[in-house]
Amino acid sequence: MNKHFYQKFVASALALIMFLGIFAGVDTVKAEAGLNVNADGAIMVDGETGRVLYQKNADSPLGIASMTKMMTEYLLLDAVKHGKVKWDQEYTVSDLVYKISQPTGLSNVPLRLGEKYNVRELYEAMAIYSANGTTIALAEVIGGSETNFVKMMNDKAKKLGLKNSKFVNSTGLNNKDYNGEQPQGTGAEEENVMSPRDVATLAYHLINDYPDVLKTASTPKKVFREGTDDRIVMQNWNWMLPSLVYGYQGMDGLKTGTTDFAGYCFTGTASRDGKRFITVVQNAKDVSGKNDGYKARFGETKKMLDYAFSNFTKETLVPKHYQVKGQKTVPVIKGKEDQVKIYTKSAINMIIQNGGKQDYKPVLVLDKNKLNKNGELTAPIKKGEKIGYLTVAPKSGEKVSFLTPEGGQQVKVDVIAVNGVEKSNWFVLMMRGVGNFFGDVWHGISTAVKGWFN
Incomplete structure (x- = not known):
């Protein structure tokens, strides 16, 4: 890995950690007190809003190994959605893809030089079996070459707000495993890195923008090239799927990753009783601090999910048509009435710590552009017209943290006029x-x- 790049990442990460530490949410603080995740980096978020519930070294860039493939999945599903790639589109195996797909020491399905495969079977091999050869094949389908595709990965990372990430290949392999044929402009010792927050943000976008990804990610076993000499049974590396060895109720994704550089990593997501959580562990270890492989990453993930499902609940913090005490009306000038009633257009629901509903207060923000200097509205006002918005905040003054600005918008609701106020006539x-x-x-x-x- 480029030493200068890593040092720059660490410096920026420390600054972010200090900033975010000041504004950590009340439930995040409670979760951190109740959890001790054994990993270099970890994070747990609400899968619906992206609210951060637990974090450890959340902004430190760390190795991700095959969790990289989540970005390849995102770009593929995006290309399919926009008609740039079709599921039945055929691909002819290139020299590089053939070479990468052959080593049995890497996660692979056998691909034949010059043979044609369709996009769907390449995608399934990548998403279920973490096949590296098929991943590069898809990169070539989408970007024309893996070099171009890596640029697309980094561009998309910027658009998604991933501030502590860098991609040097599409697979998550060590670049040295390419034997000198890694993407142009990258060094043999370079590695893909992401912070836990960035990994969770990518996973959040992936399952919310393209929820069908979970149908593939949750497939425990599938046969590749049935009826041919290349037939291979692909067992999902996510051993927390309900029917596999570390089966966990509600688990349906998302991606494992393992290299010497990254250690044992896992992005998991599970859904129960109307709640979905996303967890990330990077370089997971056992309680003694040793890296004992599969057991560690799945064990630490189970620890977080057990805590989430047991200690967090979705609550209605503000009901529909809620009126803030002492702020139920706004004065009106030049109208037939001198005030107008206001209330929330919809309810605010949010994942919070059990029994913590009383820890939050409503915060009303009126639209300054609609008020005069005396805080008055000017008639006419239409029924249902937006007057401002209402959100909630911890009474302690701490801030609720979300992965994305869009997530934070989900706990803001419009405040509207209950009735209309006509403008008075000139007389x-x-x-x-x-x-x-x-x-x-x-x-x-x-x-x-x-x-x-x-």
Whole structure:
């Protein structure tokens, strides 16, 4: 790995860690007190909103190995969605793909030089069996070459807000495993790196933008090239799928990764009782600090998921049509009424610590562009017109942390006018003006008279 690049990453990561530590959410603090994940980096988030529930070295760039393939999956599914690639599209094996697919020491299915394979079977081999040769094949399908595809990976990382990530190949292999044929512009000793937060963010986008990925990721076993000499049974490396050796109820994704550089890594996701969580462990270890492989990464993942399902619940913090005490109306000028009632258009639901509902308060924010300097609205106002928004915040003053800005928007709801307020006609407005004038005059006279006798 490029030493200068790594040092720069570490420096920026430490700055981010200090910043984020100041603004850690109340439930995150509680979770960190109750969990001790044995890994170089880890994170646990709500799969629906991306709310961060636990984090450890969340912004430190670490090795990811085959978890890299989640980005390849994302770009493939995006290309299919936009009609750039078709599932039945055929691919002819290149020299590089043939060479990479042959070593039995790497995760692979056998691919024949010059043989044609369709995109779907290449994708299934990558998503289920973590096949490296098929991953490069897909990179060539999408980008024309793996070199071009790596650029696409890094460009997409920027668009998704992955600030502590760098991709040097599509597979997660050590670049040296390419035997000098790694993507152009990358060194033989370079590695793919991501922070736990970035891995979770990628997984969050993957399962929410393309939820069908879970149908493939949750396939415990599938036969590649049935009826041919290349037939191979692909058993999913995610051994936490319910029917496999470390089976976990509700587990349906997402991606493992293992290299000497990265250690044993795993991005897991499970759904139960209307709740979904995403977890990430990088270089997982046992309680003694030793890296004991599969057991460690799945054991630490189970620890986090058990904690999440037992200690967090989805609560309605703000019901639909909620009115904030003392702020149920907004004054109106130039209208037939002098105020308008306001309430929330919809409810706010959020994953929180059990019994923690009372720890949150509603926060009303009115649209400053619609208010005058006295905090008044100007008629006419339509029924259902947006007047501002309402969100929730911990009473302690701490901040709720989300993976993405979009996630944070899910706990903001529009505040709207309950009824319309028509604008008064010119005569009524004129008479009000006259009344106000004489009212001001009388107030001035009475004040002066009082002053004579003081």
